[in-house]
Structures are given as structure tokens and as C-alpha cells.
Amino acid sequence: MIRVQDLSKHYGAKPVLDIDALDLPKGGVAAIIGPNGAGKSTLLSLISRLDTPSAGSVLLDGDDIRSLKSDALARRLAVLRQDNALTARLTVRDLVAFGRYPYSRGRLTATDQAKVDEALGLVGLDGFEDRFLDELSGGQRQRAFIALVLAQDTDYALFDEPLNSLDINHAVAVMRLLRRAADELGKTVVVVLHDLNFAARHADHVIAMQAGRVVHTGTVPEVIRAELLKPLYGMDINVSTIDGRLIVDVFG
Ligand SMILES: Nc1ncnc2c1ncn2[C@@H]1O[C@H](COP(=O)(O)OP(=O)(O)OP(=O)(O)O)[C@@H](O)[C@H]1O
Ligand SMILES: [Mg+2]
Numbered sequence: 001m002i003r004v005q006d007l008s009k010h011y012g013a014k015p016v017l018d019i020d021a022l023d024l025p026k027g028g029v030a031a032i033i034g035p036n037g038a039g040k041s042t043l044l045s046l047i048s049r050l051d052t053p054s055a056g057s058v059l060l061d062g063d064d065i066r067s068l069k070s071d072a073l074a075r076r077l078a079v080l081r082q083d084n085a086l087t088a089r090l091t092v093r094d095l096v097a098f099g100r101y102p103y104s105r106g107r108l109t110a111t112d113q114a115k116v117d118e119a120l121g122l123v124g125l126d127g128f129e130d131r132f133l134d135e136l137s138g139g140q141r142q143r144a145f146i147a148l149v150l151a152q153d154t155d156y157a158l159f160d161e162p163l164n165s166l167d168i169n170h171a172v173a174v175m176r177l178l179r180r181a182a183d184e185l186g187k188t189v190v191v192v193l194h195d196l197n198f199a200a201r202h203a204d205h206v207i208a209m210q211a212g213r214v215v216h217t218g219t220v221p222e223v224i225r226a227e228l229l230k231p232l233y234g235m236d237i238n239v240s241t242i243d244g245r246l247i248v249d250v251f252g
Helices: 040-047 070-074 092-104 110-122 138-151 168-185 196-202 226-233
Strands: 002-011 014-024 028-033 055-060 077-080 156-160 188-192 205-210 213-219 236-242 245-251
Touching (some): 014 205, 014 213, 028 040, 028 168, 028 196, 040 077, 040 188, 070 077, 070 092, 077 138, 110 138, 138 156, 156 168, 196 245, 205 226, 226 236
Parallel strands (some): 028 205, 077 156, 156 188
Antiparallel strands (some): 002 014, 205 213, 236 245
16 A cells, blocks of 8 residues: 655645645555646655655555665556656667666566566567667657556556557557556556546546645545536536446536
């Protein structure tokens, strides 16, 4: 379980995150939703120690993440950032191999190689191993970064808008992949999503954020409800059930 306690982040006097308590249960897929600027990426950065909080703590299966060595944390939790600005000229294989660094420190074993190949296969990038990242399309590059997280083979995997730049086919494939990681491998997947239909279809839990706070948490039917989503986004939103599936319609 990831436990967030009294966590806050300020930039100068400006508070951008303020969460009294939030538990992300072990196992399953949790979707974080909410408008631009709600604090979703800030929360993921604090949970993964990419950023330091102004106050409060994050516990990973009972361990305060501040007490963990970098390698130990990286063997337990991996994160895909929202902006993967990377200037180095790397091949796809070199990038994904970084996911094995916490285990092998750069000397890849046969197991590491196999994990890299497996991750590349899972995102459908076999055959692209030797391409440089700047020779890929935006969606292919995004999938290479998803493969990097998968290769890290951690119990907890956090993804900040992993569907960015993906066509609908690959978006569905990535969500199914995350679902399988949870169902078959027992991983805990936390994913920031803007597409509420993807959240409704593929997540177990939904965390709704607004103005730096968690405003709703619960199962999909508990949170994906028009009366909660309308004020969250300030829009006319309709939620219906078709063949047992929740469908979110947005009227612009
Ligand atoms: N370095 C910074 N300095 C000042 N304010 C910042 C900084 N980084 C983020 N913020 C502010 O923190 C708030 C939360 O940002 P965050 O990136 O967590 O939002 P988000 O929910 O991920 O939004 P999006 O959907 O656009 O990705 C925003 O108001 C943003 O402007
Ligand atoms: Mg963000």
C-alpha cells in the first residue's frame, strides 16, 4: 500500500498540493483524474521521490520513502513522467535497459536482457530496438518510455498520462497491458488519465483531484458519476450505462 500522510507542496506561498490522508491499496489499477493543474503530477512526483514535499510523508508498504536508498526504492517503484524530455541520443534498447540499472548497475545479465526484450515486446516495439529515440514517432517514443517502466519490474508502477500521443489502438493496448500487469503479475498500477472512459473501463479505483486536494476516492461507479464530474470539470457531463459499461459523454 502507498500511504500519503499530511502531504503538502508549496511554491513560495502558493500551495499546489495539500492531502491529509490518502491510501492507494496494494494491487489493482488506480486512476487519478482531475483538471489541468489539479496536482496529479505533483502527487506522482512526491510519491516517487522525484520531488520533495514541503511537509508530510509517503509510506511504501510501511517504509517512509525518505528512508530508502535510491536503488532500493527503484526496485520497488517505477514512474513514467508526464514530460519525457530527453536530449541524449539513445537507442530504444539503451533507454529500456536503464530500467535494469537498479538491479545490474549497467552490467546487464541474461535476465536483464530478457526483461528488456519482454518489455519491448509488450509495447509492440520489437524490431525498433536499434532506432534512436529521435527517429521514432511521438507515440512510438511514448511506448519506449512505458517499456522502460515495465522493464524495471517493480511492485508499484506509476504512469503520468501514458496514453499521450497514442492512437486509439495503442491506447487500448497499453491500458490492457497495465490491467494484465495488475491481474496476472500482482503489480499495483497508478495511472493519471484524462480520458474518463478509459478510467471507467480499466481502473478499479478512481482518485479525483481538484486544486491540490483529493476530492473523491472510490470504486469506478462511486466516482464516475455525473454529479461528481460536473463540478470537477465545470462542464455538462453525462454518465450512462450501456451493456453494463459506464459511458461518459461530455457536452462542449
Ligand atoms: N515549479 C513550479 N513552480 C510553481 N508552480 C508550479 C510548479 N510546478 C507546478 N506548479 C503548479 O502546481 C499546480 C499543480 O501542477 P501539476 O503539474 O501537479 O498539475 P496536473 O494535475 O498534473 O495538471 P495537468 O493535467 O496539466 O498535467 C499547477 O497549478 C502548476 O502551475
Ligand atoms: Mg500533470
